[in-house]
Amino acid sequence: MALPEGIEEALCRCGGIAGLMERLPGDEALERESALFRALADPLRLKILAMLAVQPLCVCVIKAVLGIADSKLSYHLSVLKKAGLITGEAQGNWIIYSLTDLGDTLWVRRIRAAKDREKE
Amino acid sequence: MALPEGIEEALCRCGGIAGLMERLPGDEALERESALFRALADPLRLKILAMLAVQPLCVCVIKAVLGIADSKLSYHLSVLKKAGLITGEAQGNWIIYSLTDLGDTLWVRRIRAAKDREKE
DNA sequence: CCCATGTTTCAAGCAATTATGAAATGGCAG
């Protein structure tokens, strides 16, 4: 396989194809990371995270803000919960959701990233 | 609508439902953010980003490492390109891909996030 | 000009995610 000038040289310097492969994250880590991004890959879910970043809320308030069907909201909440971004705690007749540590740090990161991007 | 104790009080403090809605990012921003996450929501694409974080590479090398069909790789490259995470520059017979600034900062962020998560 | 090589595009099928409405669960008040 012929390669463009510059690339081949740089590739050799890092151990060729084999050397490159060694530097990559394992499949398991990639799967875990991408699963997290998948949970964040929906505007509705980001909006829910934004709300919970303000304060913990019960499902009915989230629903009132978003204006969507119960089951739809429940579905998205379960996606966020499975990803470990939020957690729900029963309180009487209600379930109060709030950000987990992971959700909180990721949220802070998102804000920072969005601000970084606005600079351009 | 009756609300659980604590929630209602906190909700009032931030301006009620209306006040909460004002604090949320606009639909446009949410769409833009989620589109970025969607591009990151695939292990193969994260692997490609990992490779390009090591050094710029032509398609054929990426293909050799991943061991997938041309068209499949091309598809994923186009997703990353549309999201503004990578850029391709023709050099003779080859196209050399590299991370954009956005891809690079996001990559750094990802590494940091992964390390944070390992602590637990 | 023609061929070989590297890469992309296209159409079709398949897989995964999301939307929807109805039914089920579980708690609490009367």
Next chain:
DNA sequence: CTGCCATTTCATAATTGCTTGAAACATGGG
């Protein structure tokens, strides 16, 4: 116990995203 309220679960339909192989497009060499 009964009825109501908040929430989830389920089955199904609609949508979106991914994969695959064939064909098309460029580019550079003979």
